[in-house]
Amino acid sequence: MIQTEADPMLGREPAGQQSGSGGDAAVTSPSGRYRVVQILGVLDVGGLEMRTIEMLPHLRAAGAEIHFVTLTGRPGILAPTAERLGAQVHPLALGVRLPLRLVRLLVRLRPRVVHSHVATFSGVLLLLAWLARVPIRIAHFRSDGDEHGNTLRRRVQRWSLRRLIGLCATDIVGVAPGALTSGYRFDWTSDPRCRVVPNGLDVGRLDRSSGFDLRDVIGAAKNELVCVHVGRPSPAKRRWMVPRIVAALGASGVPCHGVLVGARQEEDEERVLAEARAHGVESRLHLLGARDDIGTLMRQADLVLLPSDREGLPGVVLEALAVGTPVVGSDLPGVRFIAERLPGVSLVPRDATPTAWAGAICPLVSPARGERDRADARDAFQASVFSLRSAVDAHLRLYQGVPARPASPTGQHSTTPTTESAAQS
Secondary structure, eight states: OOOOOOSTTOOOOOTTOOOTTSOOGGGBOTTSOEEEEEEESOOSSSHHHHHHHHHHHHHHHTTEEEEEEETTSSOOTTHHHHHHTTOEEEEOOSSTTHHHHHHHHHHHHOOSEEEEOSGGGHHHHHHHHHHTTOSEEEEEEOOSOOSSOOOHHHHHHHHHHHHHHHHHOSEEEESSHHHHHHHTOTTGGGOTTEEEOOOOBOHHHHHOOOOOOHHHHHTOOTTSEEEEEEOOSOGGGOTTHHHHHHHHHHHTTOOEEEEEESOOOHHHHHHHHHHHHHTTOGGGEEEEESOSOHHHHHHHOSEEEEOOSOOSSOHHHHHHHHTTOOEEEEOOHHHHHHHTTSSOEEEEOTTOOHHHHHHHHGGGOOSOOOHHHHHHHHHHHHTSTTBHHHHHHHHHHHHTTOOSSOBOTTSOBOOSOOBOOOOOO
16 A cells, blocks of 8 residues: 655654554464454444444454443444444443453453543543553544533643553544644644544445435525534534524525534524524524434535534534535634645634624625536545545554654654545555
8 A cells, every 4th residue: 555645744654664562462363353442432423433433344354353342331322333343342331340340351352452532531541451451552532622611620630631641652643633732732742652643534425315305395495595504412513603693694695594413402402493583593494403314415505514612623524525515614723624634614713703604604605516516525535634544544553553753763753743644545
């Protein structure tokens, strides 16, 4: 497989180069297969979970046997899908018995890798992995903040857990530079274990058509703008901003419909509908609930809205760009990271007014994009660091113990931050 430097932050090593933490014969079977334990909250629908599931067949084909540990004590609604793709799921609820149960599981499985996706709490889990003599221990940061406040107790807790990560991790990964800055430390570029591994997206999943006619269902005329928001009912997603933006567009002379796609949650839905009533756009706001035909919806949308207050590397932005639909989103580190690498993203200050959002959207109002435009957008996406193949290759390098930065002839590691990616061979 040919690897080339396609990104200015990129740094790679020869495929056969191994760090001191990898390549342990005790955790690799005679057939070349090895076990990877991935730890997360629960296998429910979300960006991390969906992107991980999409990689499973490719990781398995390359020799990695994936075991999921879920810390909520339940497998999650995606667990049957994961198991059908060859993974095993081990629910282990948080509690006083977790350390002993996890160490026992790791001693029994003897994995080559423990890959933890639970923010700074990864420090505790990687300490347990070290005690179980797991050679490769990965802390993976996926957001540019959390919802737990910033009290003195929280600051001390985060500092302690980050210290544990620094002591116990062999690799420290972020989906974007901002995730490492926020989750690990501001000077992460000085730590040779750190690297950026963007999420990869399975574009083929978005190509499948459900036959759903969005404009017909919501009653949108051809000259009316259709703005889609996709996301769970979390405070960080700020779904209540959509009615305000729809109203501001109407006041600017741009008739618009707002479409919200995502799981239903009573409190969030009440706030969204209250905003719609307050701004007189009830008839122009449409809540579709959770759907599995996101590609179909996005191809019919004029643009995708992302008014979030916090994100890691938002999959919804990648999905929209992969089908050629422009995005107007909050100027967050992960969104800017995408905008610097792919066309089609307009950034709005996080604290911008609805009128400012409308001002950013109005210049994008144009005739429907043709199939050639969408094909060009797909080609650009497939050649980017956000393709599924790039993500799979980057994860395999992690699991094979390839260091984040090349060593110089003197034995010192480069201080240049790296973004993992692979070009098409």
